[in-house]
Structure formats: C-alpha cells, structure tokens
Amino acid sequence: MDRFEYRSGNLFVEDVPMADLAARFGTPLYVYSADTLLTHYRKLATAFAPLNPLICYAVKACSNIHLCKLLAKAGSGFDVVSGGELYRALQAGADPAKVVFAGVGKTSPEIREALAAGIGGFNAESISELTQIASLAREMGKTARVALRVNPDVDAKTHAYTTTGKKENKFGVDIADAPAVFEKFRGVGGLSLHAIHLHIGSPVNDVTSYTRSIERGLQLIDALRSAGHAIDTIDIGGGFGAYYKGDEAPPTADYAAAIVPLLKDRKLNVVIEPGRSLVANAGVLLTRVIHLKPGPSKQFVIVDASMNELIRPALYGAYHFIWPVAAGQRVPGSRGPEQPFDGLQKCDVVGPVCESSDFLAKDRMLPSVQQGDLIAVYSAGAYAMAMASQYNSRPRAAEVLVEGASARLIRRRETYADLIAAELEPLPG
Ligand code: LLP
Numbered sequence: 001m002d003r004f005e006y007r008s009g010n011l012f013v014e015d016v017p018m019a020d021l022a023a024r025f026g027t028p029l030y031v032y033s034a035d036t037l038l039t040h041y042r043k044l045a046t047a048f049a050p051l052n053p054l055i056c057y058a059v060k061a062c063s064n065i066h067l068c069k070l071l072a073k074a075g076s077g078f079d080v081v082s083g084g085e086l087y088r089a090l091q092a093g094a095d096p097a098k099v100v101f102a103g104v105g106k107t108s109p110e111i112r113e114a115l116a117a118g119i120g121g122f123n124a125e126s127i128s129e130l131t132q133i134a135s136l137a138r139e140m141g142k143t144a145r146v147a148l149r150v151n152p153d154v155d156a157k158t159h160a161y162t163t164t165g166k167k168e169n170k171f172g173v174d175i176a177d178a179p180a181v182f183e184k185f186r187g188v189g190g191l192s193l194h195a196i197h198l199h200i201g202s203p204v205n206d207v208t209s210y211t212r213s214i215e216r217g218l219q220l221i222d223a224l225r226s227a228g229h230a231i232d233t234i235d236i237g238g239g240f241g242a243y244y245k246g247d248e249a250p251p252t253a254d255y256a257a258a259i260v261p262l263l264k265d266r267k268l269n270v271v272i273e274p275g276r277s278l279v280a281n282a283g284v285l286l287t288r289v290i291h292l293k294p295g296p297s298k299q300f301v302i303v304d305a306s307m308n309e310l311i312r313p314a315l316y317g318a319y320h321f322i323w324p325v326a327a328g329q330r331v332p333g334s335r336g337p338e339q340p341f342d343g344l345q346k347c348d349v350v351g352p353v354c355e356s357s358d359f360l361a362k363d364r365m366l367p368s369v370q371q372g373d374l375i376a377v378y379s380a381g382a383y384a385m386a387m388a389s390q391y392n393s394r395p396r397a398a399e400v401l402v403e404g405a406s407a408r409l410i411r412r413r414e415t416y417a418d419l420i421a422a423e424l425e426p427l428p429g
Contacts, residue, residue: 001243002033002036002243003035003036004018004284006331009326009327009328009331010325010326010327011323011325011326011376013031013033014033014034014402014404014405015404015405016402016406018284018325018376019326019374021286021402021407022286022288022374024407025398025400025409025413026398026413027286027287027288027304027305027374027397028285028288028304028305028397029286029397029398029399029400030286030380030381030384030385030398031283031284031399031400031402032064032279032282032283032381032401032402032410033282033402034070034282034403035403036281036282037067037070037071037278037279037282038070038071040277040278040279040282041055041057041074041076042074044272044274047260048256048259048260050260050264051263051270052270053271053272054077054098054269054271055076055077055272055274056076056077056079056098056099056100056271057076057077057078057079057273057274057275057278058079058238058276059079059081059085059089059275060079060085060383060386061275061278061279061280061381062275062279062283062381062382062386063085063088064399065092066401066410067401067410068088068089068092069093071278072089072092072093072094072095077094077095077098077099077120078099079238079273079275080101081101081103082103083109083110086101086110086113086114086117087113090117096117096120097119099114099117099119100119100120100121100122100123100271101114101119101122101123102122102123102199102273103125104125104171106122106129106133108132108136111133111136115137115142115144116140120145121144121145121146121147121195121233122144122145123146123147123148123149123197124146124147124149125171127173130146130181130185133146133190133191134185134188134189134190135190136190137191138189138190142190143189143190143191143192144191144192145192145194145195146193146195147193147194147196147197147233147271148172148178148181148193148197149172149196149197149198149199150172150175150196150197150198150217151167151169151171151175152165152200152216152217153165153166153174153175154166154200154212156200156204156206156209156239157205157209158202158203158205158239159317161316162201162202163200163201164199164200164201164202165198165200165201165213172197172198175216175217175220178196178224179220179224179227182224182227182229183227194230194232195231195232195235195271196217196220196221196224196231196233196234196235197234197235197271198214198236199235199238199239200213200237200239201239202239202275202276203240203241203242203249203277204239204240205248205250207255207258210236210255210258211258211262213236214236214259214262214263215262217234217236218234218266221268231268232267232268232269233269233270234269234270234271235270235273236259236263236270236271236272236273237272238273238275238276238277239276240255240276240277241276242276242277242280242281242379243280243335243379244318244319244320244321244335244379245334245335245336246321246334246336249277252277275382275383276382279381279382280380280381281381283380283381283382283384283385284377284380284381285305285309285310285377285380285384285397286325286377287305287309287360287376287377288303288304288373288375289301289302289371289372289373289374289375290302290304290352290371291371292370292371295348298346298348299348299368300347300350301347301348302350302351303350303351303360303375304352305377305397306350306352306353306358306360306394307351307355307357307391308390308392308396309380309384309396310360310377310380310384311388311389312383312384312387314359319337319361320360320361320377320379320380321335321336321337321378322349322366322377322378323366323367323376324366324367324369324373325374325376326373326374327367330367335378335379337364337365339365341367343368344365344367345365345366345367345368346363346364346365347361347364348361348362348363349361349366352394353391353392354392360377385399385411390414390419393416393419395414395415395416395418395419396413398411398413
C-alpha cells in the first residue's frame with residue numbers, strides 16, 4: 001500500500017523517522033515517499049501493459065514539480081486542466097506529445113499556449129469549445145488533435161461533488177448527441193477530431209461503473225466509425241481508487257482485468273489519466289498537537305494542520321486515517337476507524353482556523369496524546385497540498401520528498417512576506 005510503516009513503535013517513511021523530518025523542517029509538513037509513488041505508477045503500467053496505454057498523470061492531484069519530474073522520468077505523460085498545470089508539466093520535463101488538456105472552460109490564451117507547445121491533444125467538452133479550438137488552431141496554422149469528452153450517464157457511485165459522468169453534471173457532451181457533434185465538425189479546418197474521452201468521477205471503487213461507461217464509449221466509437229469518422233483513440237480518464245481505510249479500493253489488477261479485455265482488440269490507442277491512485281498513499285501530512293481541550297462528550301485535539309492543508313474532510317466528509325507518530329505498543333494493524341486497543345479516547349482532531357468545518361477527523365478513537373506530540377494524517381498525497389489555501393493568512397506548509405534514507409525539501413514553507421507579496425509589488429493600473 002505504501003512506505004509509511006512503524007518500526008519499533010515509531011513511524012518511518014521509507015528509511016527516515018517521521019519525527020526527524022518534523023525536527024528538521026517543522027510542521028505542518030507534507031511528506032512524500034518517492035518509492036510509493038513510483039511503485040504505484042509501475043503497478044498501473046504493468047497491469048495495463050497489454051493495451052500499451054499512454055499514462056497521463058493528473059497533475060491536479062498533486063502538482064509539485066519534483067513529483068512531476070519523477071513521473072516524467074518514469075515515462076509518464078500528463079493530464080492538465082489549466083495553463084498553470086501545462087506550465088508545470090513542461091517545466092518538469094514533460095514530453096509535450098504526451099500531454100492532454102482537459103477542462104470545461106479553457107481560455108483562448110491557454111489554448112494558444114497548448115498549441116504552441118505542441119501538446120498531444122485536447123479533451124474538448126462542448127461545441128462552443130470545439131469551435132474555439134479550431135479557429136485558434138487555424139490562426140496559428142496548426143491542426144489540433146482533439147478528443148470529444150462524452151458524458152455516458154453512468155453513476156460512479158462516489159461523492160456527489162466528485163461525480164462527473166451523470167447527465168446532470170457539467171462535464172462532456174451527452175453521449176446521444178456525440179454523433180451529431182462529430183458530423184458538425186467533419187472536415188473542419190484546424191481540427192482533427194479523432195478520439196473520445198470519458199471520465200466518470202473520482203474515486204471510482206466500483207469496477208463495473210468503468211466497464212459500463214467504456215462499453216457505452218465503444219458503442220459510440222463503432223457508430224462513429226461506421227459513419228466514416230477515423231477514431232483511433234479512447235481516453236478512459238482517471239478515478240482509480242486509493243487506500244484511505246485500507247481495503248476500499250480494488251487492486252489495480254482488478255480494474256485492469258475488467259477493462260483490458262474490453263479494449264484489447266479494438267485497434268485503439270488508450271489513454272489513462274490517474275491521479276489519486278498514484279499519489280494519495282504516497283503522502284502523509286505531519287502535524288503537531290498545539291492544545292488539548294476536553295469537551296463535554298469528547299476530547300478536542302487541536303493541531304497545527306487545518307482545513308487549509310487538507311480540505312477533504314470539510315468538503316466531502318472524507319475519512320483520513322490518523323495516528324500518533326510515536327505509537328509505542330499501539331501500532332495500528334489497519335487504517336480503519338476501529339482499532340483494537342484499550343483506553344482509546346473519542347476525539348475531534350481540529351485545526352486553528354476559525355470555522356467549525358475545520359476538522360481533520362470527527363469522533364475518532366485515538367490513543368491519548370500530549371501537547372507537542374506528532375500526529376500523522378495518512379493518504380494526504382492527493383488533493384491535499386493541491387487544494388491548500390492561505391485562509392486566515394496562514395502561510396502554506398512545506399513539502400518534503402523522501403527517497404530511501406534521504407529527505408529533501410521540495411517546496412519551502414511560505415513566509416508572512418509571501419502572504420502579502422502580490423499585494424505590494426508595483427501594481428499595474
Ligand atoms: N481526469 C479528469 C478529466 C479528471 O477530472 C480527474 C479528476 C482525473 C482525471 C484524475 O482523477 P483521479 O485519478 O485523481 O481520481 N478533489 C477531489 C477529487 C476531484 C477529482 C477531479 N478530477 C477529492 O479530493 O476527492
């Protein structure tokens with residue numbers, strides 16, 4: 001699952017004690033394991049090898065350039081959703097031909113930047129956007145390679161806020177309307193509409209939701225091909241699960257076992273856009289207890305990390321396993337909420353931010369902790385730092401990458417000066 005393991009009662013990341021990292025870099029601190037990230041990448045590549053897919057890491061999950069560099073070196077492409085993500089991917093050494101650009105609202109400057117960089121393709125979501133891409137490409141004397149994102153109306157059985165493939169969602173073109181869209185853009189200059197794109201949500205722990213949406217996509221491709229459209233690529237999106245409680249996500253091999261046979265002999269290039277499944281378990285958010293405050297029915301454990309560093313519990317009611325770094329005899333055997341130890345205390349783990357939604361865990365049974373103790377918040381590699389904010393004027397936390405016994409800072413902690421820098425520069429107008 002990952003390389004965050006207890007040795008003699010103390011939490012290590014690969015060969016480095018987490019407590020050493022806190023002493024060296026301070027808290028709150030995002031700690032990433034390079035080996036975990038690359039192992040997950042290789043597992044996915046191996047499981048889907050019969051399709052020889054282009055794996056495009058979804059930069060939005062965790063966009064630190066050093067993690068992107070590791071993945072680029074391993075051969076990964078990148079799924080980007082903004083000019084900023086494109087910039088990051090290119091700076092990380094991405095091969096532009098292995099970059100796909102998604103999102104419902106790309107601006108003209110962003111599209112021009114992507115065309116100038118020579119990206120592999122756009123995933124377009126509306127007639128309006130196809131018209132815009134075609135006209136910008138013609139202006140630049142280029143032909144944009146484009147996949148049409150279709151909405152297959154398949155329930156991914158995940159949180160409403162991260163469900164994207166149902167009729168009522170803003171994403172894609174209704175699958176029933178797709179043939180007419182392909183017809184409308186047949187032969188239009190500046191555009192090679194050669195692919196379809198599906199992404200039904202995140203995380204999708206139900207393999208049949210994938211197979212259902214891919215089957216619908218394949219039916220569409222058959223219809224398009226019989227109508228004379230040269231479709232050579234299917235992008236099946238991301239959304240593979242990660243381990244928060246430990247066993248909720250099917251193993252990568254199970255996704256592949258269901259998906260590979262569907263796509264194997266279809267004469268299609270396959271693109272996959274994994275984010276969470278690669279990076280969620282590669283990161284832990286390390287935080288320190290500031291205060292303990294007994295409440296009427298539970299203990300408030302007030303820590304120096306907050307909804308700023310990890311908004312997922314506040315936004316989606318998401319569960320993240322939490323446990324003291326120095327666990328002594330109480331080394332957890334699983335990442336579930338139920339732990340088999342005596343003397344646990346019901347706790348809310350909360351941050352210093354002035355909102356009742358500022359919690360990392362509610363009603364969690366934890367060993368008793370003291371002021372100054374270190375606590376690990378697990379599965380914080382994906383959609384943690386990437387969604388971090390400076391709310392309450394709290395500088396964003398640092399990030400550290402561990403490779404074996406070595407640890408290096410890959411993003412310095414922000415300072416108070418950073419908080420106001422963009423407000424003080426000579427401002428135009
Ligand atoms: N492709 C597309 C078109 C996407 O919209 C996404 C994620 C991905 C790929 C990558 O999905 P992944 O493999 O990471 O599941 N903030 C939420 C998740 C939002 C996902 C947005 N789109 C969370 O923290 O759960």
